[in-house]
Structures are given as structure tokens and as C-alpha cells.
Amino acid sequence: MGVNQDEQLSAQLAPRDRFRWVLSHVPTTVVVVTAACSDGPAGLAIGSFTSISLDPPLVGFFPDLSSTSWPRIRSAGRFCVNVLAYDQEDVVGAFAKSGGDKFSGLESRPARGTGSPILDGAIAWIECELDDEIRLGDHFLAVGRVLNLSAERNDPALVFCRGAYTRIA
Template sequence: MAVVPSDIEPDEYPAPTGPEPDEYRRVLGHFPTGVTIVTALGPDGPVGLAVNSFTSVSLRPPLVGFFPAHTSGSWPVIRQAGGFCVNILGHHQESLARTFASPGTDRFRDVGMRPAPSTGAPVLLGAVAWLDCTIESITPAGDHDFALARVRAIAADSSRPPLVFHRGRYGTCD
């Protein structure tokens, strides 16, 4: 039997076929996340996309992961590269998040970058933290994949507040 919090009335209970996509997005949007840009160095130059499914997975060994959509154009390049850099954005980088979530633009045009030490993937200047990672495994996960990766190098700049995504809007938490 499904268990629901007593003070939240479900729109439909029990749901016979699961939530509709719009409702699913709306409800899941109540979970606040940080915003990252996952980059890699492909044969034709750098690629990257905005990602909020990034998560820490394991301490020993240090593992992280994210969920690229099967529709992602950057994911096959990242996968082929075998590694990526997770750039955790600051509140001052909202426009970067929008750029890397939009198709058909030169995403790297207005951002400074340097190669990450292990993979050579772009570290975006101004990010509040970055993690240089090599892919350990890829697991199908519905209409996404789960990319599990080992962390090879990290750094953080704690002086700036993070960018936060909540209910379809950008904000911060400091």
C-alpha cells in the first residue's frame, strides 16, 4: 500500500498508472538542487550541458554521478571522452546555466576556461567548485543513463554563494 504524508492531499490516490509528465515535473521541482555544468573535451572541441542531477555517491573510493538524458547531444561526446569535469555554479553564473541549457548556441563563447588536470575537460572560471572525473560505469535509467565516475581532482572557492534551482527558478541559499 502506498504511504502519503498525512498533511498533503494527493491529486489522485491511488494513482493507477503513475503521474502525468507535467505533474511529475511540477512536484519534483519542489526538490531544490544546485546547478552544474558538466564539460568534456571532444575531438571537435569542448562540449557541456547544464545538469542538476549531479550527486555525490561514495567517499571511499570517491565516486560521483549524474543522469544524462538519452536526448542529450553532448552526452555521446562526454561518454566517448571517458571523463568529464563537473563545474558547480555560483549565484553570479545564472546566465551560464541558461546558455548551457539552450540548444543552438556557442556555449563556450563568453566563458573563460582552462583544462582540468586529469581529463583536460574545461574548468569554467568563476565556478564555486569543480570535480575532474573519469567514467567508471554507465547504467541505463529509463529515458536517462546513470554515469558513475571516479573523482581525480577537486577544488572549491568558498567565498561565493551557490546557484540554486527550485520550482523552475534560479536563486541562492546564502
């Protein structure tokens, strides 16, 4: 078998860049984690969300150590994972920025159990209580114990793959 162009490019990259480039081929779910904090709502975009356990029901995501929103969400102790639909790329942009009112121009309603914002248009939402947090490299692993959840739209999810947003039906 010959070496294809992707393999040639991969071999030329520095180890960190190669790691990032190769892993960019793995599609990741795009979610927004929100919380009702004492000083107003907080939220951040996450590109690494997963289910962890069915018994007990646990989910996990990986906020960056440098995130300014994650400490606020952590302090709230409860949050809502909003699974974005393929047509919500603009929502990611609002929550990927640092500072400012990330909720400006967006509609939401409070989750019954936690008061965390459920974003209009999300295909599903998962209310959680922070169960654990582990520092791993340049990220935290945040583990949420699921309190309540719902799938609200039957549309494709927004995913990130090879440096671009796309959808999976």
C-alpha cells in the same frame, strides 16, 4: 487538517505532471559538465548532481537520453563537473541550449588531469573519469570516479527549486 491550495492543485494534475510538480519542490544543484573532446570542448547543464561514495570517491549526474552533448562527453571518458555560483545563471542558459558554441563568451582553463574546461567563476570543480553509465527511464545515470577537485569560491551555490533559480548560502 484542511487541504491547502498546493494539495488541491497537485490532485488535479495528470500523474506525470504531478510527479514533476511535486519533485520541483526539492532543490537541486546546478552544474555544468565539460569535457575536452577530439572535435573541441563539450558541455551540458545538469540539474541533478550528487555525491555517491567516499570510498572510492564517486559522483553522479543524470543526462537526458536526448542530449546531443552527453555522447561526446561519454566518448571522451573524462570530464569536469563545474559547480555554479548563484550569480552564474547566464552560464546555465549557454549550456542548456542544443547546438552552437556553448563556450562562446565564457572564460575557462583546462583541468590538469583531463584537460576538461574549468569554467571561470565556478565555486567548485570535480575532475572525473567515467566509471559507469546506466540507463534509467528517460535518463542515464553517469557515475564519475573523482580524480581531482577543488573549492575555489566561498559564495552560495546556484540551485533550482519550484521552477526558478535561487541560491543557498
